[in-house]
Amino acid sequence: MTAVAPGPSRWSTAHGHVTPAGDGLLPGGxxxxxxxxxxxxxxxxxxxxVSDEPATTSAARFTASSVIAAPVELCRKRTRLDAIRTIVAxxxxxxxATGNFGFEQAAKVQGAAGLVGGVxxxxxxxxxxxxxxxxxDGQTVIRGLTRANDELRRDGAEDFANAIRTTxxxxxxxxxxxxxxxxxxxxxxxxxxxxxxxxxFATMLCFVQTDAALAPETADLLLGVCVKRSFERISVDGQxxxxxxxxxxxxxxxxxxxxxxxxxELRFGEALDAVLRDLALLMVRDGExxxxxxxxxxxxxxxIAAERAARAVANSPLVKTALHGGDPNWGRIAQAVGAALPxxxxxxxxxxxxxxxVCRGGxxxxxxxxxxxxxxxxxxxxxxxxLPGEGAETEVFFSDLGHGYVTINADxxx
Amino acid sequence: MTAVAPGPSRWSTAHGHVTPAGDGLLPGGxxxxxxxxxxxxxxxxxxxxVSDEPATTSAARFTASSVIAAPVELCRKRTRLDAIRTIVAxxxxxxxATGNFGFEQAAKVQGAAGLVGGVxxxxxxxxxxxxxxxxxDGQTVIRGLTRANDELRRDGAEDFANAIRTTxxxxxxxxxxxxxxxxxxxxxxxxxxxxxxxxxFATMLCFVQTDAALAPETADLLLGVCVKRSFERISVDGQxxxxxxxxxxxxxxxxxxxxxxxxxELRFGEALDAVLRDLALLMVRDGExxxxxxxxxxxxxxxIAAERAARAVANSPLVKTALHGGDPNWGRIAQAVGAALPxxxxxxxxxxxxxxxVCRGGxxxxxxxxxxxxxxxxxxxxxxxxLPGEGAETEVFFSDLGHGYVTINADxxx
Numbered sequence: 001m002t003a004v005a006p007g008p009s010r011w012s013t014a015h016g017h018v019t020p021a022g023d024g025l026l027p028g029g030x031x032x033x034x035x036x037x038x039x040x041x042x043x044x045x046x047x048x049x050v051s052d053e054p055a056t057t058s059a060a061r062f063t064a065s066s067v068i069a070a071p072v073e074l075c076r077k078r079t080r081l082d083a084i085r086t087i088v089a090x091x092x093x094x095x096x097a098t099g100n101f102g103f104e105q106a107a108k109v110q111g112a113a114g115l116v117g118g119v120x121x122x123x124x125x126x127x128x129x130x131x132x133x134x135x136x137d138g139q140t141v142i143r144g145l146t147r148a149n150d151e152l153r154r155d156g157a158e159d160f161a162n163a164i165r166t167t168x169x170x171x172x173x174x175x176x177x178x179x180x181x182x183x184x185x186x187x188x189x190x191x192x193x194x195x196x197x198x199x200x201f202a203t204m205l206c207f208v209q210t211d212a213a214l215a216p217e218t219a220d221l222l223l224g225v226c227v228k229r230s231f232e233r234i235s236v237d238g239q240x241x242x243x244x245x246x247x248x249x250x251x252x253x254x255x256x257x258x259x260x261x262x263x264x265e266l267r268f269g270e271a272l273d274a275v276l277r278d279l280a281l282l283m284v285r286d287g288e289x290x291x292x293x294x295x296x297x298x299x300x301x302x303x304i305a306a307e308r309a310a311r312a313v314a315n316s317p318l319v320k321t322a323l324h325g326g327d328p329n330w331g332r333i334a335q336a337v338g339a340a341l342p343x344x345x346x347x348x349x350x351x352x353x354x355x356x357x358v359c360r361g362g363x364x365x366x367x368x369x370x371x372x373x374x375x376x377x378x379x380x381x382x383x384x385x386x387l388p389g390e391g392a393e394t395e396v397f398f399s400d401l402g403h404g405y406v407t408i409n410a411d412x413x414x
Numbered sequence: 415m416t417a418v419a420p421g422p423s424r425w426s427t428a429h430g431h432v433t434p435a436g437d438g439l440l441p442g443g444x445x446x447x448x449x450x451x452x453x454x455x456x457x458x459x460x461x462x463x464v465s466d467e468p469a470t471t472s473a474a475r476f477t478a479s480s481v482i483a484a485p486v487e488l489c490r491k492r493t494r495l496d497a498i499r500t501i502v503a504x505x506x507x508x509x510x511a512t513g514n515f516g517f518e519q520a521a522k523v524q525g526a527a528g529l530v531g532g533v534x535x536x537x538x539x540x541x542x543x544x545x546x547x548x549x550x551d552g553q554t555v556i557r558g559l560t561r562a563n564d565e566l567r568r569d570g571a572e573d574f575a576n577a578i579r580t581t582x583x584x585x586x587x588x589x590x591x592x593x594x595x596x597x598x599x600x601x602x603x604x605x606x607x608x609x610x611x612x613x614x615f616a617t618m619l620c621f622v623q624t625d626a627a628l629a630p631e632t633a634d635l636l637l638g639v640c641v642k643r644s645f646e647r648i649s650v651d652g653q654x655x656x657x658x659x660x661x662x663x664x665x666x667x668x669x670x671x672x673x674x675x676x677x678x679e680l681r682f683g684e685a686l687d688a689v690l691r692d693l694a695l696l697m698v699r700d701g702e703x704x705x706x707x708x709x710x711x712x713x714x715x716x717x718i719a720a721e722r723a724a725r726a727v728a729n730s731p732l733v734k735t736a737l738h739g740g741d742p743n744w745g746r747i748a749q750a751v752g753a754a755l756p757x758x759x760x761x762x763x764x765x766x767x768x769x770x771x772v773c774r775g776g777x778x779x780x781x782x783x784x785x786x787x788x789x790x791x792x793x794x795x796x797x798x799x800x801l802p803g804e805g806a807e808t809e810v811f812f813s814d815l816g817h818g819y820v821t822i823n824a825d826x827x828x
Contacts, residue, residue, distance in 0.1 A: 066761035067752025067776065073760060097748045099777025132745025133778045237731045240753035317651045317731065317815070318823055325824030331546025334511045338481025339654035346487065347480035362481065363513025364547045401731070402824070406817050409732055410739030 005170045009281045010380055011295055011397070013274045017179040017267055024175050025154045027186035027211035029053040029251025032156035034163030037144025039136070040092035046141060047163035047190075048148040049087040049207055050117050053251040057213075058084035059220035060125065061227050063244035069096035070106040070136075071126040072243060078110065080122045082216035084249055087207055088113045088145065089127040089164045091192070095136040096128070096242035105138035112142040116149045127205050127245045129192060130166055161190040164205055167408055168194045172282045178212075178271040180264045183256035185212035187268075189275050193283040194236065204231065206246040206279060212268060213252030218260050222269050223248040230276035234397045236287035237405070238315035248272075284397045289404020294323050294381050296333075297395045301387030305341055309385060310396040312340035320401035326377035328369065330358040333383055341387075350386040354378075419584045423695045424794055425709055425811070427688045431593040431681055438589050439568045441600035441625035443467040443665025446570035448577030451558025453550070454506035460555060461577035461604075462562040463501040463621060464531050467665040471627075472498035473634035474539065475641050477658035483510035484520040484550075485540040486657060492524065494536045496630035498663055501621055502527045502559065503541040503578050505606070509550040510542075510656040519552035526556040530563045541619050541659045543606060544580055575604040578619055581822055582608045586696045592626075592685040594678045597670035599626035601682075603689050607697040608650065618645065620660040620693060626682060627666030632674050636683050637662040644690035648811045650701035651819070652729035662686075698811045703818020708737050708795050710747075711809045715801030719755055723799060724810045726754035734815035740791035742783065744772040747797055755801075764800040768792075 026032060029051050037046035060081045062072045075081065088109055095102045106126050114121040128136065151159075161171035172191040177184055193204030214222070227246055250258075258264045284293050296313040298306040313319055316336040322329045333351050341347060351359035354375035356367050375381070440446060443465050451460035474495045476486045489495065502523055509516045520540050528535040542550065565573075575585035586605040591598055607618030628636070641660055672678045698707050710727045712720040727733055730750040736743045747765050755761060765773035768789035770781050789795070 064756035065749070065752035066755045066757035066759060067748045067763070068758070068760050076758065094745070097745055097773055097776060097778055099775065102777070131743070132749055133743075133773065134745075135778065239730060239732055239749065240756075242749050242752055316653060317819070318653055321820055321823035324820065327824065329545070329547075331508070331511055331548075334481045335479070335546055335653065335656050338479035338656055341480045342478035342654075343480035344482070344490065345480060346482050349481070359511055359547065361513065362511060363516070364511055364549065401820060403817050403820050405731070406735055406738065406815060406820060409735035410741065410816070 005172060005282055006285055011281060012278050015270050015274055018176050018271045018274055021175045021177045021186060024157060026157055026188050027209050027251060028253035029056065029211055030209045031152035031154055032160040033148045033151035033153065034156065034159030035144050035148045035151060037090065038140050039090050044159060044163035045090055045092045046144040046148055047089045047160035048145065048152060049160060049209065050152055051085045051249055051251045053253055056083065056085050056249055056251050057216045057219050058082060058247060058249045059216065059223040060084065061223060061246045063241055065240050065242050067097060067242050069094055069128060069243040070098055070102035071095055071128045072245060073103060074106040074110060075125050078122060079125050083123050084125045084247060085119045086113050086117050086124040087127065087247060088124065089205060090141055091129050091164050091166050093130040093134055093136040094128050094132045094243050097133040098135055101135055105136050108138040109141045112145055116145050125247055127243065129164060129205055129243050132242060157188055157190055164190065164192040166192065167288055168192050169286050172279050174275045174279060176271060176275060178268060180256055180267050182264050183254060185210055185254045185256050187271050187275055189279055191279040191283065194286045194288050204241065204244055204283060208248040210250050211252065211254035212250055212256050212258050214250040214258045215260065218258060218265060219248050219250055222272055225269065226273045226276045229273055230280040233395055234280045234284045235314045236284060236399045281397060284399045287399025288408045289402045290399035291402055292323050292379055292381060292400045294383060294398050294400065295395060296383045296385065298385045298387065299393045301389050301391050303392040305387060306392035306394045308340040309337045309387065310394050312336040313383060313385065314396040314398035317401050320398065323381060324400035324402040328353065328372040328376045333385065334359060337385055348388050352384040354382055419586060419696055420699055425695060426692050429684050429688055432590050432685045432688055435589045435591045435600060438571060440571055440602050441623050441665060442667035443625055444623045445566035445568060446574040447562045447565035447567065448570065448573030449558050449562045449565060452554050453504050458573060458577035459504055459506045460558040460562055461503045461574040462559065462566060463574060463623065464566055465499045465663055465665045467667055470497065470499050470663055470665050471630045471633050472496060472661060472663045473630065473637040474498065475637060475660045477655055479654050479656050481511060481656050483508055483542060483657040484512055484516035485509055485542045486659060487517060488520040488524060489539050492536060493539050497537050498539045498661060499533045500527050500531050500538040501541065501661060502538065503619060504555055505543050505578050505580050507544040507548055507550040508542050508546045508657050511547040512549055515549055519550050522552040523555045526559050530559050539661055541657065543578060543619055543657050546656060571602055571604055578604065578606040580606065581702055582606050583700050586693050588689045588693060590685060590689060592682060594670055594681050596678050597668060599624055599668045599670050601685055601689055603693055605693045605697065608700045608702050618655065618658055618697060622662040625665050625668035626670050626672050628664040628672045629674065632672060632679060633662050633664055636686055639683065640687045640690045643687055644694040647809055648694045648698045649728045650698060650813045695811060698813045701813025702822045703816045704813035705816055706737050706793055706795060706814045708797060708812050708814065709809060710797045710799065712799045712801065713807045715803050715805050717806040719801060720806035720808045722754040723751045723801065724808050726750040727797065727799065728810040728812035731815050734812065737795060738814035738816040742767065742786040742790050747799065748773060751799055762802050766798040768796055
């Protein structure tokens with residue numbers, strides 16, 4: 001029933017000091033679980049992560065949307081975001097557009113999780129994902145919490161990851177050991193996301209744990225930078241969610257200190273960056289109904305123009321259906337960039353697909369159509385756009401648009 | 415083979431002085447034709463419109479894209495936009511991203527059309543639609559031009575409209591008589607557009623003819639205003655084209671003068687507005703693979719916020735698939751608006767669908783689900799969003815996103 005996550009992407013980042021850990025165990029200090037609480041008709045729908053270390057530090061990022069899910073509002077208002085020990089996350093209901101009643105349910109869940117785990121209420125973060133605009137029954141969640149607390153264990157990350165899935169075809173986890181100058185630490189993460197995906201900063205849910213010791217400011221800095229380079233560079237459907245949450249927890253139980261501006265910080269940051277980038281790529285690969293992943297790289301011009309052009313390509317339904325169909329129709333790339341950068345002056349852009357130049361100085365150039373056709377039917381397709389002038393460089397990863405997306409989203413209902 | 419355009423929309427505007435003309439004839443002074451020139455493998459692909467009146471006035475609007483099709487660049491640089499007598503329009507090739515060679519082909523076509531019709535070259539406008547990035551053979555067009563010129567006639571508008579179709583399921587034409595205080599005039603129009611549709615001002619091709627006499631400044635003013643209220647308010651897939659062109663030609667052969675700031679101007683403007691609005695609605699109804707049309711009205715807040723919110727709803731693939739599926743999932747409306755208006759403050763918006771309130775002050779409200787389900791499966795669905803505060807009001811018409819769009823766009827290739 002559970003599809004397996006695909007292998008690594010060509011766009012993954014490899015580091016010699018970051019190695020996959022086969023045992024899949026959470027870092028020291030952490031336990032997790034996933035149970036069926038009854039929010040969904042069947043399957044795991046409630047996940048719990050707890051750090052036993054009272055000195056755990058943390059950092060968090062939330063959606064930029066102004067239609068703010070109750071759990072996000074609760075975390076911002078009532079959680080010490082620099083000292084989160086417990087995370088309660090449910091799928092099957094986003095608890096968004098649910099008003100005061102929804103906020104109260106989130107608050108009840110927070111209080112109950114604190115009580116059950118013996119953790120201060122303001123050190124509990126709550127996250128939800130699922131349908132918007134339907135009231136969540138806090139009591140259902142709370143009944144599930146007791147069982148989830150009983151089932152907490154070091155190897156519970158997989159159950160947790162499964163409990164936060166909605167339309168995800170496979171659970172998204174990472175588990176790596178990181179060799180720092182000051183010692184070895186572990187980094188694990190669980191994420192969900194397949195639709196309603198385009199980061200206004202971090203889209204979706206992502207929870208990261210480490211047994212390294214980081215000051216809250218260091219955790220916040222590193223999470224902020226890495227989120228910008230991973231979840232902020234992907235799009236499934238251009239849709240920022242109401243519930244996006246990314247949390248990094250550092251138990252410190254390894255006694256390895258990651259001090260500000262140290263070599264440890266640099267190496268730890270690289271590992272976090274690689275892990276979040278891989279999870280972001282998994283989200284795109286799991287884009288609802290998606291068959292292929294595209295990467296658009298825009299070089300040249302001003303930063304704001306490059307960003308607009310990259311987003312326009314990544315979110316163009318014409319580019320996405322062409323990617324789906326294995327269609328070498330590069331004119332849609334040109335059209336998307338031109339529309340994003342309005343002007344009465346002709347834009348002299350270059351376009352290459354999988355390294356094959358197809359457009360130079362704004363005009364079609366000769367290429368081997370057979371070669372291009374073969375290139376665009378691979379699993380991952382890279383589009384390079386060069387704007388006139390020196391300057392910016394940016395990338396966006398995106399999924400294609402196929403019948404699966406329509407089927408999932410025309411039928412997935414309240 | 416040619417599907418018939420659907421009947422009038424509930425969102426059409428009716429005026430007592432604007433009546434459909436059953437004979438379908440072009441206004442006095444105009445003739446048109448459509449032929450198969452061989453740009454497409456089969457079917458009509460070259461249209462010609464000519465005004466016999468040397469004093470014909472005109473106005474034009476073009477795409478805001480910076481990837482500018484050769485015919486648009488040619489019109490801007492080498493056509494007297496206030497005195498267009500001849501229009502040559504082809505389908506099957508957009509002549510966009512074709513560089514200097516493409517520009518030369520457009521220039522050759524312009525010259526040949528002037529020669530064949532005995533019209534000054536700078537009074538010929540050229541328009542193209544079809545695939546981007548493929549060179550157009552000017553000779554093929556020119557060979558077709560002679561035949562098109564031989565076939566010009568008063569009842570040629572339908573052939574012309576068919577000749578400019580690409581993925582359009584039906585030709586889009588209008589033919590009305592307009593009772594002005596100074597006399598009766600006729601207004602006809604031919605348009606195409608089904609995909610790559612979101613006006614940066616006018617998307618697609620649209621040609622309008624009248625036998626009223628308008629000064630070029632009056633024609634320009636009225637065309638500008640009416641384009642803003644019609645083609646600028648629709649979206650099929652959020653994609654601005656490289657070739658968008660809208661041209662109004664006024665032969666003056668009725669001898670009815672439409673003077674600036676007169677009652678005639680007001681009435682004529684109303685008629686033009688109604689005709690362009692109907693054609694815009696036809697484009698949305700013919701949205702590639704579309705089954706239903708939505709209208710989102712946003713009220714309240716500042717103009718820029720209302721515009722962003724309306725576009726976000728109209729272009730959300732989640733809203734569009736829900737519209738396709740007849741799914742009352744209003745949470746996607748809330749999500750789209752929230753994403754468009756980022757803030758850490760909760761947005762207290764109201765949402766109603768077909769007059770049924772579903773969200774008040776940002777929170778779900780009770781409604782009759784059965785009633786809502788029935789309402790969202792009709793052909794046209796209206797969404798009303800109210801933002802906090804007095805102020806703006808705007809509307810966007812949009813098509814749904816169904817399997818047909820994926821099929822058309824994953825397979826429609828270079």
